[in-house]
Amino acid sequence: MNRVILIKYGELTTKKGNRNFFINTLYNNIKEKLQNYNVNISKDRSRMYIEFEDNELDSIKKIIDNIFGIHMYHIAYIVNTNIEDIKDNLLNIITNESFKTFKIETKRSDKTFPYSSMEVNPILGGHLLKNIKDIKVDVHNPDILVKLEIRDKNSYIYTNGYKGSGGYPIGTQAKGMLMLSGGIDSPVAGYLAMKRGIKLDAVYFEAIPHTSLDARNKVIELTKKLVKYTNNINLHIVNFTKIQEEIYKTADNTYCITIMRRMMYKIMEKLAKKNKALVIINGESIGQVASQTLTSMSVINSVTNMPVIRPVACLDKLEIIDIAKKINTYETSILPYEDCCTVFVPKHPVINPKLSECMRMEEKVDYNNLIDEAVNSVYTIKIKDEEDLKYKDLL
Ligand code: ATP
Numbered sequence: 001m002n003r004v005i006l007i008k009y010g011e012l013t014t015k016k017g018n019r020n021f022f023i024n025t026l027y028n029n030i031k032e033k034l035q036n037y038n039v040n041i042s043k044d045r046s047r048m049y050i051e052f053e054d055n056e057l058d059s060i061k062k063i064i065d066n067i068f069g070i071h072m073y074h075i076a077y078i079v080n081t082n083i084e085d086i087k088d089n090l091l092n093i094i095t096n097e098s099f100k101t102f103k104i105e106t107k108r109s110d111k112t113f114p115y116s117s118m119e120v121n122p123i124l125g126g127h128l129l130k131n132i133k134d135i136k137v138d139v140h141n142p143d144i145l146v147k148l149e150i151r152d153k154n155s156y157i158y159t160n161g162y163k164g165s166g167g168y169p170i171g172t173q174a175k176g177m178l179m180l181s182g183g184i185d186s187p188v189a190g191y192l193a194m195k196r197g198i199k200l201d202a203v204y205f206e207a208i209p210h211t212s213l214d215a216r217n218k219v220i221e222l223t224k225k226l227v228k229y230t231n232n233i234n235l236h237i238v239n240f241t242k243i244q245e246e247i248y249k250t251a252d253n254t255y256c257i258t259i260m261r262r263m264m265y266k267i268m269e270k271l272a273k274k275n276k277a278l279v280i281i282n283g284e285s286i287g288q289v290a291s292q293t294l295t296s297m298s299v300i301n302s303v304t305n306m307p308v309i310r311p312v313a314c315l316d317k318l319e320i321i322d323i324a325k326k327i328n329t330y331e332t333s334i335l336p337y338e339d340c341c342t343v344f345v346p347k348h349p350v351i352n353p354k355l356s357e358c359m360r361m362e363e364k365v366d367y368n369n370l371i372d373e374a375v376n377s378v379y380t381i382k383i384k385d386e387e388d389l390k391y392k393d394l395l
């Protein structure tokens with residue numbers, strides 16, 4: 001008997017006017033992710049169906065588990081929409097299961113089918129009771145819940161269910177520029193942003209020779225981990241050395257981090273515009289360090305009008321770590337390579353910086369020129385890694 005992966009969209013169904021756009025985006029995302037598999041994907045307004053080869057099912061499930069916009073999915077048997085076929089096939093399917101009590105739930109989308117859902121349940125239940133010994137119906141707490149979806153040509157029977165990643169399909173929102181350090185917070189921020197349907201580009205600021213190639217590789221590895229949830233990510237590497245050295249030469253020690261982050265935001269805005277992104281995303285968490293007090297955030301943020309999304313702003317570190325472990329970025333994030341923020345970190349960074357002080361210190365250097373230089377010399381790596389994903393990360 002043929003089986004199919006039956007996908008339920010969940011939250012998409014609330015998007016009335018945009019429904020087709022959401023479904024088509026999800027369809028294209030799934031198609032691209034499964035391009036190396038022998039599948040046939042079809043869709044209607046409430047379901048998507050993936051026909052697959054049995055030997056590829058386990059790998060396909062692992063990919064499906066990480067695609068946003070999928071609420072639930074089931075491995076369903078396909079039967080003809082005809083009561084006799086449904087009865088016979090249901091019996092065959094159910095015979096392989098071990099249970100004492102069962103319940104049947106029918107959903108009829110094909111209104112030309114001659115029986116209502118309420119009529120189908122007792123017909124099928126009666127058929128099972130007649131043919132299998134020692135079983136009973138239990139509508140409250142059954143050992144096995146059999147679901148039947150009656151659609152026009154085919155109907156679908158399933159007894160299992162797998163939770164999807166939820167969220168919205170990536171690409172249903174505009175692009176965002178993620179500030180990706182090698183730390184724990186920013187990959188989690190990127191993951192949460194993607195979950196809302198945002199397509200990501202990532203930006204890493206490095207200060208070679210003060211930071212190492214190992215630190216850069218760590219960020220590349222983190223991007224590869226994130227690409228599992230999307231189709232590709234462009235990672236832009238910014239040479240931040242000159243700017244950082246100028247800051248440490250000319251600014252008060254306590255203000256170095258504040259000014260450094262203001263410069264990062266300025267570069268982010270330019271890179272975002274250049275790459276057609278509408279927002280900046282980062283892993284700032286309120287109160288976590290001196291540069292993340294609300295006063296600091298406000299002084300830093302004042303260099304740009306571009307919205308800055310901070311998905312982990314209100315999470316505790318332990319909550320962020322839980323997500324990092326779940327999305328498999330944690331082990332990479334805790335590798336001990338230095339970051340450009342940590343090499344120069346002052347002993348007592350200012351907690352309540354003043355905007356006027358920042359501006360006074362910034363006047364000493366022609367930062368605009370250095371910023372343009374940094375933006376123009378960005379090195380971009382396109383990370384896609386379908387092969388790696390299929391054979392390394394997912395097995
Ligand atoms: P994380 O916050 O990701 O654990 P971190 O603690 O080193 O890393 P913070 O000092 O908390 O970083 O910086 C806050 C946010 O600023 C980071 O989450 C990240 O979004 C951004 N950021 C910091 N350093 C860099 C960098 N070198 N390149 C890109 N983004 C950075």
Ligand code: MG
Nearest residue numbers: 183185283288
């Ligand atoms: Mg942090």
